[in-house]
Amino acid sequence: VYVPISREQQGEFHGLIHEMKMYHEHFHIYFRISVAQVELLLAELGPHLRRQGNNIRELIDPEQFLATGDSFRTIAFSFRVGVSTVSQIIPQVATAIWDCLVDNFMAVPSTADWWSIAEGFQERWHFPLCCGALDGKHVQTKAPPNSGSMFHNYKGTFSIVLLAVVDARYRFCVIDVRGYGRTSDGGILANSTFGQALRAGTLYLPPDQPLPGEEHRGAQPHVFVADEAFPLRRELMRPFPGRLLPLEKRIFNYRLSRARMIVEGAFGVLSSQWRLYRRSMELRPEIAEKCVKATCVLHNFLRCWDERGAPAVRGVAPAVVEPLQGLGRVAANNSSREAVLVREKFMAHFSAEGAVSWQPKE
Structure with a gap:
């Protein structure tokens, strides 16, 4: 409007x-x-x-830069100032x-905030106990001097990585910027503050509880949904691999993909609002990080607005925006037995009590 x-x-x-x-x-x-x-x-x-x-x-x-991604020289000419002034x-x-x-608009989520996000995913996307959709976005940059292949990604360009967790209303809950472009999404997660907190159990997620209508299956953890680039963990669900899958696994993959696509939609909105994402940023990585963080919080500012036109000051956020301190050792992608069991419980739920009318049935 x-x-x-x-x-x-x-x-x-x-x-x-x-x-x-x-x-x-x-x-x-x-x-x-x-x-x-x-x-x-x-x-x-x-x-x-x-x-x-x-x-x-x-x-x-910097609206001109965030909105268009123009070079500092172009902006300096438009504003009639020096390039060094613009760069500062x-x-x-x-x-x-x-x-x-x-x-x-991006405060560190509390347990109550995670509860609210999980309720949103249950209500809007029919995925219970989900605290967010996780994915990474490559933000193209010029190759930094003397960086070798550190920022060179699988697409053949140079980039930093925006790792983000998004809630059911396309708002960024957690972001981690400045991952190296050459690193896989799983490696970015392993080295991020968010990934470390997820493994250590210090995200203050809500306590385990049964899936809706399935108390007999026992309490299940609150989880994040991600694609196959991420490892399967107790609090991180990824789809079943392969194509020729049984119906139950195909249904699970469909339901997980339906919830996971929210993060893809949030990246799409971000790119359409701020055109600096449509070209390579001619910036040092630390400056590009500042601009990415600014656009993410402005994205939340525009979306965290209730019907009365007042800001909704619910936390969605980044305890995870500290720069990465190096690649380190990427954790093994082997799933624990507990993580496999959790995914099977969700799979059974989506084909039984949690089934929806439009999904395929036997």
Whole structure:
């Protein structure tokens, strides 16, 4: 929905967000966010984005870069400033966006937050005890100097990896940025703070409980859903491998894929909103990380908005955004017997009490 804003609000917004693409008086300006959202952004970011120099208030906003991915030289020409000025201000503003919004729109999930996410997956995607969909996205960058093949990925490009857990409403719950492009998704998970917390059991997930209507099968853990690139673990479900599978396994794969596609949808929305994802970033990895984090928290800001136009301040978040400290040893992909049993319980549930009307039946 495009909401027109008044000339007074345009003037205030021009003072905060540079008049790029808005400078002509005959232009009719529309935003994909509501007036209330604009006002909140102004209130939150204004004090951090304004710079004082030579008694002249200066402000350059990275919106042009986040929205288009243009080079620093192009942006410098558009704003009539030096390239070095742009190279300093863009990471500073990206950091300010993250620092101002992260506590309200990507806070570290508590046990109550995991409960809420699991209820959302049960209600919207018919996957019980699911605390999020997990996947990685390659963010293309130019090859950093003297990096060798560290950032070279299987697609033949150079990238850093955005590892993300997404809730049932396409909001980022947990992100981990700056994984090396050459590393597999399973390796990124193993070396991430989130993966380490998952293995150590320190994510504060809700206690085990029976699947709906299946108390006789016993309590089951809350899980995350992922594709076949990730290992099968007690709290991490992946599909059964192979093609010629029995009906029960095909049903499980379908139900898991239906819930897992939420993270693919979130990446798609992110790429459509911020065009810097459509080209290679000519940035150092640490600067690219700041921009990726800024777009992720802005994505949540735009989605965490209830029907009354006020921000929903439920946590979705990143206790996992610390940079990786090296590849280390990737954990073995062998599944424990307990993880196999958990997946079999979910498989049986989806073909019995948890069956839905549109899935195939014998």
